[in-house]
Amino acid sequence: MIISVENMTKKFRGSDGLTVHALDHVNLQIQQGEFVSLIGPSGCGKSTLLRVIADLIEPTEGRVLVNGKPAPQARKDRDYGFVFQSATLYDWRTVLQNVELPLEIMGFPRTMRQARAREMLRLVELGDFEGKYPYQLSGGMQQRVSIARALAFEPKILLMDEPFGALDEMTRERMNNELLNIWAKLGVTCIFVTHSIPEAVYLSTRVVVMSPRPGRIAEVIDVPLQQPRGTDTRDHDDYFHIQSRVRSALREGSGEAADSRRLREGIGG
Secondary structure, eight states: OOEEEEEEEEEEEOTTSOEEEEEEEEEEEEOTTOEEEEEOSTTSSHHHHHHHHTTSSOOSEEEEEETTEEHHHHHHTTOEEEEOSSOOOOTTSOHHHHHHHHHHHTTOOHHHHHHHHHHHHHHTTOGGGTTSOGGGSOHHHHHHHHHHHHHTTOOSEEEEESTTTTSOHHHHHHHHHHHHHHHHHHOOEEEEEOSOHHHHHHHOSEEEEEOSSSBOEEEEEEOOOOSSOOHHHHTOHHHHHHHHHHHHHHHHHOOOHHHHHHHHTTOOO
16 A cells, blocks of 8 residues: 555634634545546545645644655655646756756756656657756646656656646647556556546546545545557547546535536536
8 A cells, every 4th residue: 555544634724713624534545556536526625635645734633654654754755746736847947957956956966867857858758858948838848847857756656736727628638648658657656636527537547536625535436447548548438437427426425516517527627
């Protein structure tokens, strides 16, 4: 078991002084090498759950183990890389220098970090762009740089918080394919937050459906679609059947018609 979330609850103190109950007694186990997507209505705690796993915020109750260690220790050991919704690149650094950054912070010699950064840029098919600056790249290319940077120090786990939500549909589908190729080549464990049912089903080995706030695990749905996945996958009857199962689980777990419409149409946000 590479990630274990055990009876975890998270509450926040809002700016108005009231308590926000974000997550309630969440239990989730993820095996090494899985690709797990988190999906649910807006405000259900998907991103909060991801940030607790990453030790960016602390749980109020319960515990999280990553690689058999408490989440704070796993963070210190750099067991995971994190890709945010926006690329969060430094405009004054080249593409190569952006990918090098975590290795630079870790104290790697310049030749070693450049070699590793170039290897990761080739992996995301941006080897010819190492001297460019972020503003010279498209949104999809910037996110590929972010993925390369997150993988630069060879983490065992890749955490992704709706990284493709702002991209157009064609670019998003291409990024999905590239992400699956990276996942297959490196054997990392991926946890991916999304609002899109088709994206969740296409990418995942399992889809975790969450209920409205306070977020709970409503259902965990296996996705036994054949690997590797591609254009044929999107045309397969099983692909549509699993989407229907996810949609039904969302409807059963949520009475909010507006959120159901957003998820049905695969709209991010």
